[in-house]
Amino acid sequence: MSRRSHSSVAAKRRTHALVLAALGDATRLSLVAKLCRGQPRSISQLTRGSKLTRQAITKHLRVLESVGIVHGVRKGRESRFEFDPEPLGGIKEYVDFVSEQWDQALSRLKSFVED
């Protein structure tokens, strides 16, 4: 492995580690799970159904924001938070995963029809 690619892998790992450290908390993980659905949510929406206060939820959102997987967006008078998967890798990883599943399925199909 070249020095350059090694350092880029290291950088990627470092980002992942920070993101995961931010996610390594039940409250923050549940906030991300809510935001993952695609719709930006306000703090009130995110606080609803939780035992935590607005302040506590805000604090957790700031931690997620600090590693870049959550962004605050202003909508009128209200701040909304949205999920940004970019630090976790692009959609390409998912397509690669599906692609690999097809390779396996098609090789099973090949043995199935050629037997």
Place this chain on the structure above:
Amino acid sequence: MNSVIEKRIELKAPISRVWRALTDYREFGEWFRVKLDGPFVPGQVSRGQITYPGYEHVKWEAVVQKMEHERLFSFTWPHPNSLEKVDCPPDYSGAPTTLVEFRLEKTASGTLLVLTESGFDKLPGDRRLEAFQRNDGGWTEQMKNVENYLAENHVAQKP
């Protein structure tokens, strides 16, 4: 962005054999590893249960699009938020779909199968989170990396 998967595979079997393996729901289930409730009918939903080890909790759901005899078989299927069992069973309601097409061509030695899956650009970010988890060996492994990293770098992550 590359959001189309294309696979070409040469099969040493007559086109009629390949067509049956693709469109007979029992035969499809054999190699795809899914137990389907009934035959494929264009315009109708096909339902079943995945039999692939580790994914038996996942439901199969697809809408059959085209069945042009020995030429083209296609369906759309949803990519739910997560296929993992951790939180809850996969939720297919309103999940974005991709189009899967199998095209067949007769060749000297058998059949050329061209598979395409398109429409990944419609998928929202949460699928990336899942792909990330898969590609990086899961949470347990990652949490170890996190611990090591934090220990080495003395990073405080508590709010």
